[in-house]
Amino acid sequence: MVNVTTAHTRRNLVVGNWKMNGSRAANAALLNDLHAAGPFNGDVAVCAPFPYLADVALALQGSRVAWGAQDCSAHESGAYTGEVSVGMLAEFACRYVLVGHSERRAMHAETDQLVADKAKIALAHGLTPIVCVGETLAEREAGQTEAVVKRQLSAVIHTLAHCISQVVVAYEPVWAIGTSKTASPEQAQAVHAVLRAQLQAATEKAQHMQILYGGSVKADNAVQLFSQPDIDGGLIGGASLKAADFAAICKAMGSTRA
Ligand code: PGA
16 A cells, blocks of 8 residues: 655644533533643544534534534435534634545445535535545455445545535544454555545645544544554544543644654
8 A cells, every 4th residue: 555645744633523422511521621631743533423513513612622413314304304504613713524425425325426425515515524534344354344444435536526625534433333353554545545545646736635533542642543654643532431532542643743
């Protein structure tokens, strides 16, 4: 696999994915403790469940921590019961939205094209989509890792064309999510280099794009992961629910970039 990056030229980003966890009281305490632990040497954001977003936006007013949603509809508006549009999120000045998380691909049958359509509509409303890609254990064992992540990213590149440079990509091997089986820094870097090379073929801005690693990132493995040349931070699930753990991961950015 090729490594197309020789220097750290990008800002790091750490994003907490709360998934379907939290309560108004727990979220307020978490954000309060996170604020007290900052500021951090890089960008930080939290992606909360829909009902809490307005609370989170209020709690983070004036803070350097940004916030985002965990999903959005691929449609502008209309008869899509239960869906949330990016226009609605944009009204609250939402900054990021996760698209194509493996839990949504697996449990909600999201296709590569649907994920790409969500990324496109998010960008059209001024949100930054965080496009998640990653292989299952069976796919890795069958030697298909590279083909799978390239196929997933290729749908987004094809749909966004030159706007691809405005997305954040997150490599999240499915076998590493919530399992405590983190990809080794070398395994993760190898896939990140493949993704960056693919982006490079699509945009001259590929060297400026953030590619995050996700999958059992913890305080004790974050520094090693984030110091890889093509890893620009992390997408954090379980460890983002405890302020001390999440803050320690956010601080790991400071030790890896100038
Ligand atoms: P994890 O989840 O950190 O709990 O493995 C990561 C994710 O699903 O985004």
